[in-house]
Amino acid sequence: MIISGTQLAKEIKENVKTQVAEAVKTYGRPPHLVVILVGEDPASQSYVKGKGKDAEEVGFKSTTIRKPDTISEEELLEIIENLNRDDEVDGILVQLPLPAHIDEDKVIETILQSKDVDGFHPANVAALWQKRPCTYPCTPKGIIKLLDKAGVQIEGKKAVVLGRSNIVGLPAAKMLLDRNATVTIAHSRTKGLAKTAAEADILVVAIGKPKFVTEDMVKPGAAVIDVGVNREPETGKLCGDVDFANCESKASVITPVPGGVGPMTRACLMENTLECFLNKMKKNNN
Numbered sequence: 001m002i003i004s005g006t007q008l009a010k011e012i013k014e015n016v017k018t019q020v021a022e023a024v025k026t027y028g029r030p031p032h033l034v035v036i037l038v039g040e041d042p043a044s045q046s047y048v049k050g051k052g053k054d055a056e057e058v059g060f061k062s063t064t065i066r067k068p069d070t071i072s073e074e075e076l077l078e079i080i081e082n083l084n085r086d087d088e089v090d091g092i093l094v095q096l097p098l099p100a101h102i103d104e105d106k107v108i109e110t111i112l113q114s115k116d117v118d119g120f121h122p123a124n125v126a127a128l129w130q131k132r133p134c135t136y137p138c139t140p141k142g143i144i145k146l147l148d149k150a151g152v153q154i155e156g157k158k159a160v161v162l163g164r165s166n167i168v169g170l171p172a173a174k175m176l177l178d179r180n181a182t183v184t185i186a187h188s189r190t191k192g193l194a195k196t197a198a199e200a201d202i203l204v205v206a207i208g209k210p211k212f213v214t215e216d217m218v219k220p221g222a223a224v225i226d227v228g229v230n231r232e233p234e235t236g237k238l239c240g241d242v243d244f245a246n247c248e249s250k251a252s253v254i255t256p257v258p259g260g261v262g263p264m265t266r267a268c269l270m271e272n273t274l275e276c277f278l279n280k281m282k283k284n285n286n
């Protein structure tokens, strides 16, 4: 079974849109998401365009701030601080990666935790690892929703996550652990990675290597979630970290690229923005 992230993302956005219409009646305005784009990287430009399109689709106010890659760190931090102070801004997202002269950690820390719709702020990360209420990072949140939608049982299963980045691998592993899977995290120094992967009931792949996972690395009947977004070296076509054609028949459920985790990440961003807005409004009303 191929799990369509596009379809599930559509359902999530429909739900957000309904809640936004209600929120406008109750609070007099829709949530406002501000996305900051530094530089002209084509992939970043396309991600930011997609986020803006989704935000408008669900009825948010959406602002994109574009700055040249020559912007100083100080100037960028000042923009964020002004947005932090602006009561009519509910979510702030800085598109990563940033130019080398800007400290990404500093930028992420400067965004107010309550406006951190990406879930990257250290206080949100700490809350996730301590099982306290937090904004869940969008991509891992989308992964769990895809598994749930496909009816994959997580509790008691063996999950293997390939990749240990702060934004995908690690939080995805933690969220699977919190759903009572037994989790192994593998990475570039893992010995016998193919064998480890082939033991997984749930295989999440987030390494950024085109078609890295082949059918010998997939347990028969496994659920395979492909996070990777790559270009095929030969054709330049978009592809995942999993060799889809090669693995499809071995997996019980599998996500395609494009149309799998990607749209889910954006849908979860819309959910997170609405959540930040509602939390603030409820707090203001108390």
Ligand code: NAP
Binding pocket: 139, 162, 163, 164, 165, 166, 167, 168, 169, 186, 187, 188, 189, 193, 206, 207, 208, 209, 227, 228, 229, 230, 261, 262, 263, 265
């Ligand atoms: P990243 O920060 O570059 O991390 C890659 C991880 O993969 C690292 O932990 C690295 O191990 C591991 N790795 C690299 N080569 C490996 C190998 N040959 N064998 C085993 N592990 C290996 O990447 P990321 O930000 O997590 O992104 C991963 C992929 O997901 C990329 O293709 C990215 O474009 C995509 N992505 C998609 C979405 C979406 O919404 N669909 C969102 C975010 C990212 P070490 O830690 O040992 O270096």
